[in-house]
Amino acid sequence: MSRRVDRRSFVVSAAASLLAACGWDGGRTFRPVLSGVSRLNDWVSQLVFSSERRAPKYDPAERSRSFPAYHISAMTPTLAEPDTWRLEVGGLVRTPLTLSLDELRAIAPVSYTVKHHCVEGWSAIATWIGVPVRAVAERAAVLPEARYVRFDSFDSGYYSGWDLESAMHPETILAYGFNDQDLMPDHGAPLRLYAPHKLGYKLTKYLTRITFTAEQPGGYWEDQGYPWFGGV
Amino acid sequence: MDEPVRRHHWIVRAMHWAAFVLIFGMVASGLQIYRAYPRFGERGGPYYPNLFHDVAFPEWSRLGGWLAGGINWHFFLMWPLVAVGIVYFAYLALSGEWRKLLLRPRDARPAFEMCKYYLRLRRGHPPQGKHNALQKGAYTSVLLLGTLSVLTGLAIWKPVQLAWLTGLFGGFQAARYWHFWAVWLFVTFTVVHVIMVFVADPPSLRAIITGRYRGRFSSDEP
Secondary structure (H helix, E strand, C coil): CHHHHHHHHHHHHHHHHHHHHCCCCCHHHHHHHHHHHHHHHHHHHHHHCCCCCCCCCCCHHHCCCCCCCCCCCCCCCCCCCHHHCCEEEEECECCCEEECHHHHHCCCCEEEEEEEECCCCCEEEEEEEEEEHHHHHHHHCECCCCCEEEEEECCCCCEEEEEHHHHCCCCCEEEEEECCEECCHHHCCCCEEECCCECHHHCCCCEEEEEEECCCCCECCHHHCCCCCCEC | CCCCEECCCHHHHHHHHHHHHHHHHHHHHHHHHHHCCCCCCCCCCCCCCCCCCCCCCCHHHCCCCCHHHHHHHHHHHHHHHHHHHHHHHHHHHHHCCHHHHCCCHHHHHHHHHHHHHHCCCCCCCCCCCCCCHHHHHHHHHHHHHHHHHHHHHHHHHCCCCCHHHHHHCCCHHHHHHHHHHHHHHHHHHHHHHHHHHHHHCCHHHHHHHHCEECCCCCCCCC
């Protein structure tokens, strides 16, 4: 008889602790386990990622009617003097670069109409035009020690760190055009990172600097717990 | 009274309870993730018919606290859940237990007889083996549902790398939709399953915990 009571009280306490777990992000003890498994998932994501694979393409007629735009600054970040904006390319490169928008526009562009995937679960189709990161990396002559790329912005310190392979994918671009127009301030003007194979939070807007590194950079959201690889 | 018979192998019992806890956690962390965008369809619409359109599930039903917490729980629990599935399917195949559990064409007539029995159109309980034909149907469906949950989950996780799989489910938003439906099918199955345990065969509860069964149904096939 007492065994039965024990079993019942065990089941009740197990159910209670399950309920108490809800709304819980793992706490000080379990959060490290979750982020450890998140590293494992990054590794799996990297295995699944192919630099040969191209994202499915859509017809411009299929563009979504709305396309949300997020930034972390209280107001939409804009430049006081847009003409003096330059993109800095540095870190583990032989030739550090300082590029104006006109110089970037002079490089052979890539354009595609693709589906954007947000970590929140929404998706939207849009057309993007820009310069492959790869083309800029070739000009800067990236050193063999470089394994990661850090993208910095003027949106209150927002940044994101990428693996080199994803950054060198031919569909990873520095976009200056959105749906046949110049990139608007909401979408990261004058220049943003874009790739159909990453979640939106990896696609740093309001770019200022690209840095090639040997150490893995974090990221604004990644440092707070979002998956680092963020590939789709 | 008859001596209890051994009914469920320890692997089956361990996988049953592990799956219960893990699916519970997957549903709770899934509801947390759902909160970030509680609708289905491309931005700007049109949206899919959904009873839970823009519904925020109560805090006690969610696991993770915020989107990243929900994602990290979901993407942690998925590994042991897939492992449980693999071990269980391997056990079914290697032990031959699948013959007693999976619904087959020969179960059509017995299933019809069971329906008649439940609708009181027939008096005596139809003869059955370890599980009756309707149970086989329910257990086969829930295994199929588990498999589809994993596949739709992969389709949402990697809609570009596994674009063929995402396409199979009708695209990213459709895959999310089916993945969400799986929640309600799991919940429905669990509710009916628990009711049936208490209504039709209470000794089966002991059997799934200790493995021993002292009920009215034989563990062998007729």
